Amino acid sequence: MKNLIVQKYGGTSVGDIDRIKNVAKRVIKTKESGNNVVVVVSAMGDTTDDLVKMAYKINENPHKREMDMLLSTGEQISIALLAMAIQSMGQDVISLTGAQCGILTSSRHSKAKIDAINTERIEKELKAGKIVIVAGFQGINKDLDITTLGRGGSDTTAVALAAALKADKCQIFTDVDGVYTADPRIVPSAKKINSISYDEVLELAALGAKVLHPRSVEMAGRFNVALEVRSSFNDNEGTIIGEVNKMEKVLIRGISLDENIAKISVMEVPDKPGIAFNLFSLLARADIHVDMIVQNVNRNNVNDITFTVALDELQTAVDIAQKFAFEVGAEKVEYDKGVAKLSVVGTGVVANAEVASKFFESLYEIGVNIQMISTSEIKISCIINKDKGKEAMKHIHEKFDM
Amino acid sequence: MKNLIVQKYGGTSVGDIDRIKNVAKRVIKTKESGNNVVVVVSAMGDTTDDLVKMAYKINENPHKREMDMLLSTGEQISIALLAMAIQSMGQDVISLTGAQCGILTSSRHSKAKIDAINTERIEKELKAGKIVIVAGFQGINKDLDITTLGRGGSDTTAVALAAALKADKCQIFTDVDGVYTADPRIVPSAKKINSISYDEVLELAALGAKVLHPRSVEMAGRFNVALEVRSSFNDNEGTIIGEVNKMEKVLIRGISLDENIAKISVMEVPDKPGIAFNLFSLLARADIHVDMIVQNVNRNNVNDITFTVALDELQTAVDIAQKFAFEVGAEKVEYDKGVAKLSVVGTGVVANAEVASKFFESLYEIGVNIQMISTSEIKISCIINKDKGKEAMKHIHEKFDM
Numbered sequence: 001m002k003n004l005i006v007q008k009y010g011g012t013s014v015g016d017i018d019r020i021k022n023v024a025k026r027v028i029k030t031k032e033s034g035n036n037v038v039v040v041v042s043a044m045g046d047t048t049d050d051l052v053k054m055a056y057k058i059n060e061n062p063h064k065r066e067m068d069m070l071l072s073t074g075e076q077i078s079i080a081l082l083a084m085a086i087q088s089m090g091q092d093v094i095s096l097t098g099a100q101c102g103i104l105t106s107s108r109h110s111k112a113k114i115d116a117i118n119t120e121r122i123e124k125e126l127k128a129g130k131i132v133i134v135a136g137f138q139g140i141n142k143d144l145d146i147t148t149l150g151r152g153g154s155d156t157t158a159v160a161l162a163a164a165l166k167a168d169k170c171q172i173f174t175d176v177d178g179v180y181t182a183d184p185r186i187v188p189s190a191k192k193i194n195s196i197s198y199d200e201v202l203e204l205a206a207l208g209a210k211v212l213h214p215r216s217v218e219m220a221g222r223f224n225v226a227l228e229v230r231s232s233f234n235d236n237e238g239t240i241i242g243e244v245n246k247m248e249k250v251l252i253r254g255i256s257l258d259e260n261i262a263k264i265s266v267m268e269v270p271d272k273p274g275i276a277f278n279l280f281s282l283l284a285r286a287d288i289h290v291d292m293i294v295q296n297v298n299r300n301n302v303n304d305i306t307f308t309v310a311l312d313e314l315q316t317a318v319d320i321a322q323k324f325a326f327e328v329g330a331e332k333v334e335y336d337k338g339v340a341k342l343s344v345v346g347t348g349v350v351a352n353a354e355v356a357s358k359f360f361e362s363l364y365e366i367g368v369n370i371q372m373i374s375t376s377e378i379k380i381s382c383i384i385n386k387d388k389g390k391e392a393m394k395h396i397h398e399k400f401d402m
Numbered sequence: 403m404k405n406l407i408v409q410k411y412g413g414t415s416v417g418d419i420d421r422i423k424n425v426a427k428r429v430i431k432t433k434e435s436g437n438n439v440v441v442v443v444s445a446m447g448d449t450t451d452d453l454v455k456m457a458y459k460i461n462e463n464p465h466k467r468e469m470d471m472l473l474s475t476g477e478q479i480s481i482a483l484l485a486m487a488i489q490s491m492g493q494d495v496i497s498l499t500g501a502q503c504g505i506l507t508s509s510r511h512s513k514a515k516i517d518a519i520n521t522e523r524i525e526k527e528l529k530a531g532k533i534v535i536v537a538g539f540q541g542i543n544k545d546l547d548i549t550t551l552g553r554g555g556s557d558t559t560a561v562a563l564a565a566a567l568k569a570d571k572c573q574i575f576t577d578v579d580g581v582y583t584a585d586p587r588i589v590p591s592a593k594k595i596n597s598i599s600y601d602e603v604l605e606l607a608a609l610g611a612k613v614l615h616p617r618s619v620e621m622a623g624r625f626n627v628a629l630e631v632r633s634s635f636n637d638n639e640g641t642i643i644g645e646v647n648k649m650e651k652v653l654i655r656g657i658s659l660d661e662n663i664a665k666i667s668v669m670e671v672p673d674k675p676g677i678a679f680n681l682f683s684l685l686a687r688a689d690i691h692v693d694m695i696v697q698n699v700n701r702n703n704v705n706d707i708t709f710t711v712a713l714d715e716l717q718t719a720v721d722i723a724q725k726f727a728f729e730v731g732a733e734k735v736e737y738d739k740g741v742a743k744l745s746v747v748g749t750g751v752v753a754n755a756e757v758a759s760k761f762f763e764s765l766y767e768i769g770v771n772i773q774m775i776s777t778s779e780i781k782i783s784c785i786i787n788k789d790k791g792k793e794a795m796k797h798i799h800e801k802f803d804m
Contacts, residue, residue, distance in 0.1 A: 017459050051479070055420050058483055059490035066489070069497050070482035073475035077453070080472035081460055086466070088461035095471050100546050121546075144502050144523075238484070 008158035013232035015045035024085035043074025064109035075135035098138035105139035112147035117164040152213020163223035173232035178239030252346035268302040268331035340389035343381040410560035416636035417447035426487035466511035477537035500540035507541035514549035554615020565625035575634035580641030610689025651763040652747035670704040670733035742791035745783040
């Protein structure tokens with residue numbers, strides 16, 4: 001039986017007519033190598049942004065259902081054009097919207113979750129020998145309303161289809177060659193990683209290495225989908241993401257730097273049980289993701305609570321923190337945009353105490369002060385001064401000899 | 403119970419953001435006057451043309467299924483934006499694609515016919531007090547594939563919905579004030595017609611008065627839908643199309659000039675039974691619509707067959723006629739692009755012999771030669787020299803004192 005490969009091409013890969021033709025050639029090559037192929041595509045280049053701008057000119061606060069109705073056209077245009085390109089090269093092909101290929105989602109417009117995929121139509125078309133082109137990022141709810149999946153939507157569509165169709169491989173084509181030990185724009189000596197575990201890439205992704213959205217990696221891990229990240233602009237081997245053989249475990253897999261964060265401190269909060277919980281439940285209710293949290297017990301039964309949030313959620317978070325501070329009688333709220341999070345990721349990181357000490361020592365060597373520290377099973381993160389972020393990343397990449 | 407009004411706005415009426423906002427105001431006004439409102443919209447301005455151009459850059463002969471997939475996004479964008487505009491003005495509204503509002507069509511992509519409309523969803527939304535915005539020009543076939551209705555598609559959607567929902571009125575908003583006695587750009591003294599029958603407007607439409615596509619008028623007549631054509635740019639009363647009270651019957655309703663035609667003659671065709679039929683069945687098979695036909699019996703048992711076709715089908719028609727002429731041993735094929743069809747339309751036209759003679763006399767007065775004549779129940783058409791078309795139209799409009 002033929003192998004089934006799910007490929008996903010992002011917005012830059014289908015950004016103009018020539019690129020669409022290139023993607024068509026790549027898809028046909030995969031098909032002609034004896035595989036069945038399902039292709040998930042995003043909207044062309046800036047299409048989505050243009051539609052969003054148009055919407056906001058009409059309504060500053062458009063309903064999310066109508067926004068999904070609007071934005072889903074972007075992917076629908078891409079699938080039709082890619083299908084036409086493939087047809088012009090003589091291959092049998094069919095394009096399917098999220099609704100047509102049975103991607104059933106929750107009703108939460110703009111952030112829908114995939115509940116199930118009814119693969120009947122796709123399987124029928126594959127059986128008929130066709131290449132199947134699927135609109136990423138979109139689905140349909142039980143009322144037949146069009147939904148979109150939110151951030152990382154097309155990657156999620158691809159992984160979900162690969163899982164539902166029990167595909168042999170899910171290839172995510174993007175504008176980089178794969179997952180690197182560090183951002184090559186900052187660390188020129190960074191190396192492409194050949195294979196990496198779901199957890200590791202999840203930490204790297206969550207930390208700002210934007211090759212794959214964490215949501216799709218989590219799903220791939222859960223359904224054990226063999227993922228490959230590679231470039232749509234060349235034929236270089238990409239990075240394989242899957243269960244990594246424990247015997248090959250390496251100490252550090254990569255370093256990442258997230259500069260899109262800010263630090264907020266609520267100073268001199270009275271030390272009563274449950275107070276910190278109050279603050280963070282208020283933030284959670286406003287859909288603000290709090291990352292690192294540090295609480296310093298001070299003299300006089302007052303605490304300083306410090307936490308980090310994404311830069312674009314700073315304003316809302318500060319407003320909430322200030323209201324909270326006033327209500328509990330804390331002294332004041334301070335915030336700092338000049339911070340960055342530097343992390344080392346790898347399955348050996350925590351087990352091996354040497355990694356942490358080498359990490360901290362490297363920062364000390366170049367005079368970088370550590371403001372906050374957090375660790376997980378496979379990563380160590382430090383909040384440092386943003387101005388020193390890139391220098392520190394380069395220095396550590398060198399120290400760990402990656 | 404509230405009246406139900408179906409309104410249709412064409413591509414120019416929703417051509418940009420300001421126009422979409424204007425349409426929103428009009429829709430809300432209709433709703434606030436105590437009606438339920440279903441609104442059918444076309445794609446914005448040049449959207450469809452832009453998509454078609456993009457498609458042909460990718461594939462010179464794109465499959466029609468994929469073309470429908472592509473083009474249907476145009477209307478989907480319009481409905482979402484119009485819904486957002488209406489929401490921003492505080493009204494409850496929902497947009498529906500052809501698929502979502504149950505417009506079931508045949509599978510003939512790019513020229514699908516509406517088989518049935520499942521009005522359940524629309525009725526549910528109307529009951530909930532919402533304005534319902536429907537994507538014109540599109541439907542869905544039994545395989546859930548998106549289809550488009552071809553020419554006049556959005557008008558047809560509006561009339562079909564009005565029929566299925568038993569609406570009290572179907573208003574077609576366009577860029578002219580209504581149906582005129584003649585094209586006001588050619589005949590400045592032309593007057594707007596207040597009310598006209600389905601048949602009359604059908605003849606006028608088929609003859610080149612482009613306010614309404616014949617297909618939608620036919621359907622309106624069949625289901626007795628009260629139609630109104632009016633401008634989306636002002637508040638002028640439009641033209642009512644419906645069953646006209648016989649007592650008010652007028653002699654001539656309007657004059658129309660169709661310059662987009664050409665005349666083809668096959669000379670000296672052997673006079674054998676069925677020969678003309680052969681030619682016209684060949685043309686029909688090539689989807690070429692033949693309008694007027696004249697056959698002159700010559701000396702020597704040979705006939706000249708002359709017919710007219712649309713200008714853009716001339717080349718194909720001539721090719722077919724030439725092949726036919728060669729096979730049956732006719733002498734030659736001639737064609738003439740320099741012709742136009744001038745018609746007078748009205749329920750009294752044929753019953754009253756005076757109309758025809760006055761028509762022919764008027765043409766004689768200004769030295770216009772009549773090349774072909776045809777009549778129907780409610781019209782008389784003459785093929786004349788194209789150069790004289792506009793002058794003849796003005797002269798006749800004056801002679802009949804319209």
